[in-house]
Amino acid sequence: MSDSETTPFLAASSSTKAADPDARVLDEQSETTPLLSSSATPRYDGEEDDARNETASIAPGETDTVSVKSTKDKSIPRPSLIAVIILSLFALGVMIGAFFVPAAVEEYAKQAIVLEPTNLSLVSITTNGVRARIQANFRFDAQRVENEHVRRLGKAATWLVGSIGTEDTKINVYLPDYDNILLGSAAVPPLDVSIANGQNNAVDFVADLIPGDAEGIRTIANEWLEGRLDMVRVQGKADVQLRAGMIPLGTHSIVESLTFEGNNLPQLPAYNITRLNFKEIPVSESGKSQTEKWAMGVEVTVKAFNEYPISVEIPELGFEILVPGCGPTDSPIVVASAVTHRTSVKSHAEVAIDADGLVDKLPEPLIRACPNSNSSPLDLLFEKFLGNETTTVLVRGQQKPGGDTPAWLSDILSSITVPVPFPGRSFENMIREFSLTDVHFKMPDPGAEPEDPESNPRVSGTILVLAGLPSEMNFSLNVTNVRANADVFYKKQKLGELNLKEWQQANSTQFPATEGGEATLKIQSRILDAPLNVTDADVMTDVIAALLFGGRGVMLDINALVDVQVQTVLGDLVVKGVPAEGKIPVKPLGKTLPGLAEPKVGNIEILDTTSDSISLRALVNITNPTPYSAHIPFISIHFEKNGTTLGEAQAENLDITRGNNTNLVVSAKWQPTMGGKDKGRDVGRELISQYLSGYNTTITIRTHRGSIPSHPSLGESLSRLNFTLAAPHLRLPGKDEDEKSHFIRDATFHLWSSTAQFTLASPLKKNMLYIEYVNATALYNHTEVIGTIEYDLPFAAPPGVSRTPRLPVAWDLDSVGYDKVEEALGGRMKLDAKAVVGVRLGRWRERVWYWGRGIGASVRL
Structure with missing residues (x-):
């Protein structure tokens, strides 16, 4: 071993012992002396005892004068030097094995360990928790370790050990960021696994999982559901009894923390509501087993895909269905109870959950108008649902659901409220037929101001509506009153607004679905004096022009928001803002x-x-x-x-x-x-x-x-x-229709006096008409002149039939017409009259021309 490798360890040891003399003495007595005593070797030069005594009397690190002197006086023998080196190497190995190798192995284990859950299934629900079967793959993968030295030491250590086992272990999981609330605990049975690099272990065991503090679970769950949980840190604690084969390795306290970021947290799966059915069901009143009343039943099927390796058998569970109140700070309102059927959840498979709900009455807060508003929470709910918007309902576990649901499970579920988006639906095709008959128009009040509602035309008529009922609605209903605000369009241009602010009486008839068809509802209502606010006069002009001159009918489009009063098994409901679209065919006027x-x-x-x-x-x-x-x-x-x-x-x-x-x-x-x-x-x-x-x-x-x-x-x-x-x-006075159409009824010609007298029919009933002058010509056969009349003395034409004074006639004796007059002497003939006449009516005067044809005339001497 080189100096660069041994010097740091030796230096560290010297500094430690120098700093603590008592510890140095203890170390020398407990470690150095026994090792030297047991490792001494016989001397071949005959100085064994002296060397041993000298060596034994000199403790390493002592500074008394004897030792120093001895060292100075004679050199250290070679065997002693070898013993010191061996001792130093052994001490160094102990230090590495006792302090540095375990740390490296621990680091290796943290990085190399691979745990892949393959399945989590619920075996049974117990009174304290759940018994779950956990299946996973466990192995060490040295390639995951970044440090090369740690990787080598770890591989060597795990190869030497081979396998490791545990005894019965209890793991407690806490939430450090929430006052160390106990999240839950698990009782894990004894396990034996191979820890050699790359050796896969199929772990399969049954564990008892016991939930911890219900309040902590509720807090975490609600923050997660509300989207406020960015991260969660959990801490696991366990006392693990390890063994290598049959050799016990003692009990080790393990504390490990894991942090889950928001994007790594599991999400609620996407789901589809594949069945939704509302129907009337009989229920027995409490204490009156023979008395039944009717309530609204709801059948729901929800399907989702389970993307996690978790299988579970969910028993029947009871829930409460709530809807939001008037405002964010108001408590939600319980509207229904629901029970889910027993459901089998398989890993990586589609899950279908069936539930039955019951609404026996509508709570008063649900239908009470919100402060400073005319809408109730029910109105707000319907407004979104009927407007094809997603509404939110709340689902919460029942506190006492009954059945075999354990108390701990009901406590947890009752403390968690899950918001569930509920998709609305479109009613675009709901109206099948829409007609307006017995229409009566009322023009605006002439004295009303332009902004006064009385300034609008008013419409009365009978509305007939045939609506298709959604397949989900399998219960009876009766429409009693309607009111609406409707926009009227012609060729996609807004004509005006039809405002029915007041309730209009209505009645309805419900027809059940036929085979292959749908249920329908026929609604009839008589509207009276509904104001039609014409917002675009030019569009109104186009409508009237089309009716008068187009030769065919006009189709008006209506977009309305309708309020409906409905009688149901839950009582009288007011459904506001139901979107309705329809068409009003207006018959043409041109042909009639x-x-x-x-x-x-x-x-x-x-x-x-x-x-x-x-x-x-x-x-x-x-x-x-x-x-x-x-x-x-x-x-x-x-x-x-x-x-x-x-x-x-x-x-x-x-x-x-x-x-x-x-x-x-x-x-x-x-x-x-x-x-x-x-x-x-x-x-x-x-x-x-x-x-x-x-x-x-x-x-x-x-x-x-x-x-x-x-x-x-x-x-x-x-x-x-x-x-x-x-x-x-x-309308002129006369005896027959032919006479009623002529102002001059007949004439009488007097040949000897050369005068003519006419019978006049005045249309006036009370007023006198005056003829101020006459310049006329009498014709036979439209062209032959008989004679002329010029008369400038005024005479009166009183109401009804009257005769003029005798007017002078200048005969045209040479004309054929005069000959015909003579031939008609004592009889009658037809003649024409062409004249310019001055008339006066009160202070009004006018000169008009007149041409009368086929006037019957009598000829007298």
Whole structure:
């Protein structure tokens, strides 16, 4: 051994003994002397005794004068020198074997040991814990040791020992970061394993696992479930009795700590809810075995994949199902109890867990509105579930589940609350049919402000809904009331909002599932005066245009959030925010419009006149062939001809029903100057002349900003529609339909006096019409002039049928027409009349032309 290797050890030994003289003396007496005494050898020079005595009398390290002198006087013999070297080497070996080799072997064991669990299965559940069968592979792998010297020493030591065994051992596991709470303990039976490098040991034993402090387990479990456990440090303590074969190696106290980082901690496995079934089940009331009531039963199957080498037989366990309260600080609310079936969990295999739940009543905190809110915890739960969002329910073990569940297991499970994400579901395809019949529209209140709810049109009708029920819902329910906020769309553009804030009565009929089909629920509700807030007047215009001129129906889309009052076995529930989508088919108006577009006007009453306007009121009869009815508090429209506004018509408190509508009061104002002082007069004069002459005249009605005072933008938007209809027929007095269509009923010609007298039919009931002058020509066969009339003295045309004074006639004696008049003397003939007439009605005056055809005339002398 070189000086560089031995010097540090010798130096360390010298310094230690020099520092402690008592210890040095003890060492010399206990170690040095016996070794020297037993190792002395006979001398061949005859000085054995002297050498031995000298050597024995001189202790190593002493400094008395005798020893020093002796050393100086004579040299050390060679055998003594060899003995000292051997002694030093032996001491060095003892120091290495006693202090350095065990440390190296320990380091080797820590790095080289390989433990691979292959299976952990639960043999049985005992009153104190569980009996588990543990299977693993155990070996030493020297390649895992980084230090070459440690690796060599470890391989040599384990090769020499070969195998090692343990006696019955109890291992306690603590949580150092949690006041050393006992996490659990395990009773491990005797084991024998080979510790030679690379030698694999298939370990298979049964151990009793006993849980420790339930509070500590709860703390760790809840922090892990809540995601607050970044790391956990555990410390194992055991007194291990070792033996090498039959040789006992004593009892060794082992303390080992392990730290698990968050990413190395096991995670809850991903799972799928493959079966969820709600149904009504009878339950017996406590103390009344013969009295049954109904509760809601829930059947659930959850599947997950067990990726760990753990097998276990899980007995029936009882749990409580809770839902969050109003806020994060509120206690969760127990809503149901559940019992899992006995489940067999196999390692690295899919696991199916079946559970049965029971909800016998709804706790009051669940349905009570939260502070400063109109929603209850149940509302919040349904809002997420029905909105296809993931909700969170809480699962906690029951404190006293009953059965054969050990008390220690129920204590642990009852102290752990597991949040379970519960996926929502989409109700996009729930509505199978949606229709709105017996529709009644109510126009806005004309006196309402634009922001007032009364300024919106209102809709009444019967809603019929056919909804498909999810397959999970196998219980009876009855819808008693509904309310909703609905957005109405046309071609993906929002038309408006239909707001049903008040509860509307409803009834429902449930149809069971047919073979290969699904269960359905038919809901019927009558909505009354639901306000329709038109948010886009241009879209409303497009809808009306499509109904009037498109020739086919309009499909409106509805997206709604519906609140439903439902009767169930658990009592009356209010389910808020149920998403509903549907379509409302609106029948076209174009093909059935003629009856509506050809009103008949009668009982005209003049209310006021000016020099350029007439205000009147009339009774109108119309036929409404559409399936809709309407109430119109007020509406104003302009009527035009060729783009020129000639006047305005207004109506108040009109009730338009389906079919015939008679005696509707309409006010109108004829004022051609609205379209321009000169142009308007010309267009108006031409229109009146054509109308009086029986031409097929038409007028265009158009809305304007004042049409619906509370919705000026709607009236302005609707003005883009050009709705042209035939001029209304006036109801004239007469004996038959043919006479009712002529203003001039007949004429009487007097040949000798050269005069003519006409019978007039006035549409006015109370007002006098005056003819101020007449310039007319009588024709036979449309072309042959009979004579002319020029008369400039005013005369009256009173209401009803009246006769004019005798008007002078200038005969055209040379014409064929006059010959025909003579031939008709004493009889009748048909003639035409073409005239320019000045009329006056109150302060209003106008000059119109008139062309009457086929007027019956009598000829007298």
